[in-house]
Amino acid sequence: MDTSLQTGLAGWSRLDERLAALAFRHGRCAVAAHEFAWFGLKQAWACLFGGCMVGLLLASGLWWPAGAPVARYDALTLAAILIQVALVTLRLETxxxxxxxxxxxxxxxxxxxxxxxxxxxxxPEPSVLRIAGVPLFTGFMYAAVGSYIARAWRLFDFRFTAHPPLWAGILLSVAIYANFFTHHFLPDARPLLFAAMVVAFGRTWVHFRIRAIHRRMPLLAGLVLVALFIWFAENAGTFARAWVYPAQRGGWHVVAPEKIGAWLLLMTISYVMVWTVQRAGPQACADDPARGQRYIRR
Structure with missing residues (x-):
């Protein structure tokens, strides 16, 4: 890691220790506020790539000059590549x-x-870097979801209880991905897929470490919350006219809330893909220091 970056992280660590000691002296509410602040900071850090992409969508939508020598969509693609190179080079991303x-x-x-x-x-806009009418920056918007999950997995040191086996997650993901295509020709299987999600992950808890100990929440609740925030980001993207739904051709309006369900299904695919990659790394079991139970580091 770069020496200056190490120095900066050490400085933040010392500052956090001072803040933690100060919060401890002021009681439970101060400790909870300190931990909540750290939760927000870690979430923001996990969203680094996605946040940069949403910011670029809004900025380019508001201020991209007419007649610029580089098309807006092509500039977004090049910017996404540069961000990725910078994150890996600076070791901010594994x-x-x-x-x-x-x-x-x-x-x-x-x-x-x-x-x-x-x-x-x-x-609606022209570009050179595209495949069959699809600008290449769009793939990075999906990648931003995967980036968030992978970074959050590492930053919060995810552990799980009552987790289904990998093959079940893969089968569910394949069915969800297929339905995104087949529902144009066959009955939409989303109700069945939502039910399958509940069966597969309804008992699963994700344990996440903000500072010293692991907290927990139902995995499905976490997926729903992330899908909601993706819907917020989608509204920002359509407001910037990065893409347009048929109902928005006459003017922008909020994306239909039903899209949250579609993002929830996509989140399941995203989660299983990251899970599959994580499984390629070291596996471990550990004791939950807060509850004295065994849980799995997937």
């Missing part, structure tokens, strides 16, 4: 996380090509 992003780019672009051909949404 190679495993970069591999997740590449995998998401391929999967997301394939779906984009099909969806735009079916008229689900359009990219």
């Amino acid at each position: 190679r495993r996380e970069a591999a997740v992003i590449l995998l998401f780019h391929v999967v997301g672009t394939a779906m984009e090509v099909f969806k735009t051909a079916m008229g689900s949404w359009v990219y």
Whole structure:
């Protein structure tokens, strides 16, 4: 790691210790506020790539000059590549996380090509870096979801209880991905897929470490919350006219809340893909220091 970065991290660690001691002296509410602040900081750090992409969408949508020598979509693609190179070079992102992003780019672009051909949404601006009418920056928008999960997995040291086996997650993900294509020709299987999600993950708890000990929450609740925030980001993207749904051609309005369900299904695919990559690393079991039970580090 770069020496200056190490020095900066050491400085933040010392500052955190002082703040923790100060919070401890002021009682439980101060300790809870300190931990909540750290939770927010870690979440923001996990969203680094996605936050940069949403910021670029909004900034380019508001201020991209007409007649610029480089198309806006091409500039977004080049900017996304540069961000990725910078994150890996500065070791702010691991190679495993970069591999997740590449995998998401391929999967997301394939779906984009099909969806735009079916008229689900359009990219109204010209560009050179595109495949079958789909600008290449769109794959990075899907990759931002994978980047967030992979980074949060590492930053919060995820552990799990009552977790289903990997093969069950893969089967569910394949069915969800297939339904994104087949529902244009066959009955939509989303109700069955939501039910399958509940069966597979309804008992699963994710244990996450903010500072010293692990907290826990239902995994499904976590997926729903992330899907909600992706919907917020999607509204920002459509507001910037990075892409347009058929109902928005006459003017921007909030994306239908039903899309949260679609993002929840996509989140399941994203989670299983990151889970698969994480399984390639070391496996471990450990004791939960807060509850004295065994839980699995997937």
